[in-house]
Amino acid sequence: MPRPEVMARIPVDDEYFLFRSCVASNKYPGMESSTKEVFERIGVGLRESDDQTCCAGFITFTSVAEVTATMPAVARNLSIPDQAGLNTVTMCNGCYTFLTEFGHFLQHNPPIMGKVNEMLSMVGREYTGESQVLHMIDVLPKLQDRIAEQIVRPLKGIRFATHYGCHYLYGFKKDAIDDPFTPTVVEDLIEVAGGTPVDYPEARTCCGSGLTQVVIHKEDLSLPHMKAKFDSLKEADVDAIVVVCPYCLTILDRGQAKMVDRGIAQHEVPVLYITQLLGLAMGMDPVKLGLGANVTSAKKFLDKLERLDRSRATAQAARGGVPRSPQSPASSPSGETTGDGGEAANA
């Protein structure tokens, strides 16, 4: 259950600063395209900037860049929304952690903040800490009603498991939107999209990667974790996994291929980012959703959706009604049509 006191703190703005993620941009671009489209459909602006760089969290927590170098880098990135007077929405647990923790650290250590700003002033920037850093799943629950209005293709009967990842709920056990061990925010959003949230025993188990599976840890340490997780998912009979972090997406998506390749297990469950799920239920074109960038095939899942569409259309036709199909364009607040349809989904 989302915590009321945290919910009350989350600002609902007309426009946010979208903090882009390297992994999303360069490995899973559907995260970005779906986020932009979902926000456009519900009439909330997102501003981006090419001046924003990587949050630098990855190289910091893998010990190749010292905090003394990456703290000013965090402050530099945050000076962009600061200056624009916008609050920041992050798509990634890692960006969220890094920006939030270091932001707090700077604000509570005035001498270091002074030094950092001294450095920033040399490039004409200033970090004030005024921009609030928010996680995607801080903001989406606040916009739940507007999201519900845009659902034209309810994902009825489709079974979704969740993987929240560690670095948001565990790392912010007191400030996160939900309880670290029994969260339901994503399940709530799955229900808004018409899907069925499914519980499974290893739901809160770490994927085994942390930040460094690919580089520091040996596979024989991390793959067993992943296998236990997927075995338990299989028993729960799910159609897809919903994540809220590009790193979780990467590890769970590619990990399955790795396990198949190493002959450890045969799992093929597509992994979706939360806005990809919402985008699907809003009738977004699957090509634009970017599921093709996934390593684990989403074909079975998309086929099931198509069957669902067909049976819905037949039922509608039988009733003689005009189907409210995904093709009917959703209208944006300005009155223009933004829907570009689900042609591919229905083709």
Add this chain to the structure above:
Amino acid sequence: MSKVETKRLRRELYPELRELTFGFVSDLEKCMQCGKCVGACPAAAVTAYNSRRMIHDIKSGNLQDVIESEELWSCFFCSTCYASCPKDINFPFTVAMLRYASLYAGYGAEYVKKIIPYAQDYYARGLTVLQPEKNPLVIARRKANSGTSGEMGDIREKMGMPRERTVSDEALAEVQFISDVSGMTKLMKRMLDRRDAAPKTRERLENVDTVKTREGKFAGFPEEQENA
């Protein structure tokens, strides 16, 4: 470690550890050794890693043992220990900072060398994770799933996105400037030089100058500071 050294470390634990960890020491003195963190820890499930014992070692003045240990590099940074800890000790931050201390003392280079290219990409392009994909398995599957060549530029284009995400030249110049003045560029060079150099010179923690002298400063390696 001699008794005297141990005593000294114990007396100076906090100043020293604070220095090592840039203030991220996470209130280790509050630890009541309950072991809840170990019960929840995925690293402890598959290795000899034990956060409770590491905290005990640090508090008893055996910082050196921790810095030298291979276990220091087993943490997954999942924060489950923090979520479970009744005393709210954020241990992974301490681990992250102790790893720097370990590197300064000449250990652990083998665990970071594969990450160096990511830092180089960050410096050169402003992004840590870039498009090129080395793993043929990934490209082959992406090709099948996306109906493109499997290359990211093509996938993005098919999705109606620009082929590449761009970072402005100004941003790049700023990031490089920050990296240069904060010592990150030097650190990277140093790590690159050291990458294949073996055997490493291992030094006692107390003798590592950076550890003692860098508090409040933007760090560099001792010899570089001397030359500066």
